[in-house]
Amino acid sequence: MSRTDDELQGVTLLGNQGTRYTYDYDPSLLETFINKHQDNEYLVTFDCPEFTTLCPKTGQPDFGRIIISYIPRELMVESKSLKLYLFSFRNHGDFHEDCVNIIMKDLCKLLQPRYIEVRGVFRPRGGIAIYPFANWADDDHKAMAEQRTLANFINDSLLK
Numbered sequence: 001m002s003r004t005d006d007e008l009q010g011v012t013l014l015g016n017q018g019t020r021y022t023y024d025y026d027p028s029l030l031e032t033f034i035n036k037h038q039d040n041e042y043l044v045t046f047d048c049p050e051f052t053t054l055c056p057k058t059g060q061p062d063f064g065r066i067i068i069s070y071i072p073r074e075l076m077v078e079s080k081s082l083k084l085y086l087f088s089f090r091n092h093g094d095f096h097e098d099c100v101n102i103i104m105k106d107l108c109k110l111l112q113p114r115y116i117e118v119r120g121v122f123r124p125r126g127g128i129a130i131y132p133f134a135n136w137a138d139d140d141h142k143a144m145a146e147q148r149t150l151a152n153f154i155n156d157s158l159l160k
Contacts, residue, residue, distance in 0.1 A: 007034055011078050022084065025092040027106045031081035035072045045069040048086050056093035064122035066103065071114040077107060096122045100132040108136050115141040117148055
């Protein structure tokens with residue numbers, strides 16, 4: 001069940017040996033492909049353990065982990081384009097909470113998923129670690145979104 005050239009038409013970054021890294025926030029880097037399993041409801045999770053952005057006030061680097069999970073509908077995000085998109089935050093100055101919400105909104109707009117959530121696990125600065133969580137759901141998944149939000153008020157796995 002290989003993909004045809006037509007199915008891969010919008011995937012331009014994967015396999016490209018001349019990859020350019022963009023150092024400024026750029027959602028246009030995101031690419032999609034068709035979900036061949038639209039009849040199944042399943043979860044896709046990405047883990048970016050080396051996310052970097054800048055403090056909007058001091059310009060100091062902030063380091064964190066971004067975890068993205070979504071239930072696809074028709075489109076899926078291509079992983080190399082996602083990597084380059086997340087890398088584009090490297091010189092972007094924003095608070096942790098803003099970065100997590102921007103990522104969620106960009107992916108939601110691009111993919112129109114059934115459900116999506118983005119979690120940030122940021123390293124401590126000034127003795128405080130920040131763990132922002134944002135999600136969105138279509139009408140069929142509103143209860144799940146509420147449950148996931150409530151479950152993230154205390155998540156012991158982050159504290160270990």
